[in-house]
Amino acid sequence: MTSPDAPSATLTFSGLPAEILPDGFSATGWALRIGGIEQSHVDLADPRTVRHEYLRRVANVLDTAAAPGEPLSVLHLGGGALTLVRYVQATRPGSEQTVVEIEPELIDLVTGALPLPEGTRMRALIGDAEEQLALLAEADARFDAIVLDVFNGSDSPPHLARERFYARCLERLTERGILLVNIGDDDGLRFFADQVREVRGAAAQARMAGPWTLTDSVVAGILEEGNLVLALGPGVEAGDLDSRREAWLEAGPHPVAVLDPAQTEVLLRRIPEDDLEADEES
Template identity: 55%
Template sequence: MPPTPSPGRAPRSAQLRRCDQSAWIVQDEVVGGWVLQIGGVEQSHVDLADPTHIAHEYLRRMANVLDEVWPRGRPIRIAHLGAGALTLARYVQATRPGSAQLVIEIERELPTLVTTALPLPAGTDLEVVIGDAREELAAMGSRRFDAIVLDVFSGEASPAHLATQDFYREALGHLEADGLLLINVGDDAGQRFLTRQVRELEDASAAEGLTGVWTLTHASLLTRPADGNMVLLAGGALSSPGVEAWRAAWKREGPHPAAVLDPAETLEAFEEIGRKPLR
């Protein structure tokens, strides 16, 4: 059995100096497991007994994407730009032992809090780099990954220098030819920030000679806009002849009701939201 967090053995909170917010690890009294809160807001959920149990919908969709794009059990090289309580990193280790994982986190105190209070699965190969995601990725030169996960966006409060075509091109440039960029975008009911990100990522993909942007989300967000998260995908992996089979699996696996939009459907959906062409 994995070790259980204990207030007597590991700190349960830390003051994050960069954002000047308190981070806490607290028990989830509803579904079990543990929750990372920052500034009183839930950021991540971790089930130490079963790292394949993912409570947050957008992370479950990302996990489903990884499950289909690479053969089950095969180790991958994956970078997490912002990783919260390392929920997806735990999932990758549990489902693909031996994967080489990198985390870039701007809050120096957060990885220490998370890994001491919520120990990682045995054997996890995780490199932690403290710093700005764009700067640290650029400093890695020609280093490439099978997958890069970007999980730092929260509507208009998102880091502006990461929400650009230029940064997306830089990130795509750190992928293998058959690699994949997965982006979580949280936004309010207007979805204006999300619409801009679709446009920026579409332009970056076109500039790199790649197919367009795929979208995975809760189906209701496309018809009744509300606060929520959507997952955007880009990269050479999406040129695979197996992409339609992946699409069927992503929709089947949910969470439900699930929507999976190909590039043409993504542009159509967000042109209507933004009321202007994205091309």
């Protein structure tokens, strides 16, 4: 149920109510709730504040994608409250950003209630991520970072969770580009394991190394429900990998696990593939 005083909309694609409410922590903090569940958080006074842990990990990777303050071209597949768009503008002014959002009402709801920082260069594309990516490919658009944030375990769009789609994302990266994939999963992390296999296949096609994994060390340690971020692409492979790992470890949030492709494979082997196949057949 939505609050009668909150900016709100009923989303066409999902049919769920969306509303923007005070976060209860500060006068400038706001939360986007969809279907009664908090999806995104924004601090209008400080766009560098990223409260959700998985987004903070994504932001940490973007911090190392180029020299501090240097603008990036970023494609966001999934918009939420545009938290990451605000962060990139605050840390890298002048960045060119594109947001693909399947819910027609969401961008207007968010920007109407929570205006973007002055100077933000963002265009919004409404539609399915795969279809919009194909249109961007026709225009030969390329990006320094692509952030895919549409996955939530079994509720994830199947056509976006396949090797073919990941391969198309990798094709849109620049020479310093990074693909970042947020995966929310249940206990056991079977969907995560499936996505690692799909991403690994796409990376092999592109002759790239497999994905790094950034997550809470407890999630990785006991295969607990949570969010895991995959990072791969030429921008991840370039430069001093030890320094990059140390930067991501230091940035947290803690406790943090930063697994290179080989360590991601070790984690993958701890998650039984047969259980996932049984679930898909049932």
